[in-house]
Amino acid sequence: MKKLIAGNWKMNGSLQSNTALVQALLSNAAQWKCDVALCVPAPYLSQLQSLSKASPLLFGAQDVSMHEAGAYTGEVSAAMLKDFDCRYAIVGHSERRQFHAENDALVAAKAQKALAFGITPIVCVGETLQEREAGLTEEVVKRQLAAVIHVNGHCISEIVLAYEPVWAIGTGKTATPEQAQHVHAVLRGQLRAASAHADRVHIVYGGSMNAANAAQLLAQPDIDGGLVGGASLKAADFLSIIAAAH
Numbered sequence: 001m002k003k004l005i006a007g008n009w010k011m012n013g014s015l016q017s018n019t020a021l022v023q024a025l026l027s028n029a030a031q032w033k034c035d036v037a038l039c040v041p042a043p044y045l046s047q048l049q050s051l052s053k054a055s056p057l058l059f060g061a062q063d064v065s066m067h068e069a070g071a072y073t074g075e076v077s078a079a080m081l082k083d084f085d086c087r088y089a090i091v092g093h094s095e096r097r098q099f100h101a102e103n104d105a106l107v108a109a110k111a112q113k114a115l116a117f118g119i120t121p122i123v124c125v126g127e128t129l130q131e132r133e134a135g136l137t138e139e140v141v142k143r144q145l146a147a148v149i150h151v152n153g154h155c156i157s158e159i160v161l162a163y164e165p166v167w168a169i170g171t172g173k174t175a176t177p178e179q180a181q182h183v184h185a186v187l188r189g190q191l192r193a194a195s196a197h198a199d200r201v202h203i204v205y206g207g208s209m210n211a212a213n214a215a216q217l218l219a220q221p222d223i224d225g226g227l228v229g230g231a232s233l234k235a236a237d238f239l240s241i242i243a244a245a246h
């Protein structure tokens with residue numbers, strides 16, 4: 001399957017710097033052999049919509065509301081994202097689980113809402129360092145994915161799954177290719193048990209992926225791409241990761 005390299009800008013960017021970054025990426029688009037997406041702060045969706053027009057660049061949001069519409073101050077609905085041609089929405093990023101008290105049930109409901117509006121949720125799962133050291137990695141990621149499977153049933157083959165060990169995010173500590181592949185294989189097995197189309201699901205790795213480690217991670221049989229934070233903010237770094245994905 002074609003790999004997917006998705007950038008997660010987090011709360012970074014400005015109208016001016018976004019244009020420069022996207023134009024630098026697009027100047028290389030003829031070389032891309034994988035799908036490339038940028039998940040940007042909501043105010044910049046319209047900008048991405050126009051910058052990416054007539055190009056292979058896909059884009060998405062970093063969150064979506066579990067509600068459809070109404071009195072939910074500050075929330076952004078799936079229908080609004082769809083209005084801007086959003087292809088993806090990250091759901092359940094560890095920073096939202098940690099700082100915004102998102103739990104497995106809420107993440108599953110957000111994934112369901114995205115799917116209902118034709119947006120592909122990039123569902124993030126991953127263990128903390130404490131959980132890894134306690135030998136709980138598999139238990140934690142399986143619990144997080146089970147909640148999403150439970151609510152989304154057969155549609156589960158329409159998601160993108162991101163394995164993001166919390167201890168590797170923004171720390172410069174990457175999971176080894178073997179550590180990541182092991183968890184990806186566990187997740188693949190869980191998806192296979194839930195859907196006959198599990199092998200279509202992109203399971204991408206996130207957590208300090210960079211130009212130096214991307215090729216080895218992406219060479220693993222169950223690593224179908226990357227969710228890239230810090231390294232997606234510099235065109236040269238992000239393009240090296242894209243070049244490693246073929």
Ligand code: PGA
Pocket residue numbers: 008164168169170171172206207208209227228229230231
């Ligand atoms: P990082 O972030 O690449 O900066 O570690 C990845 C993510 O949080 O999606």
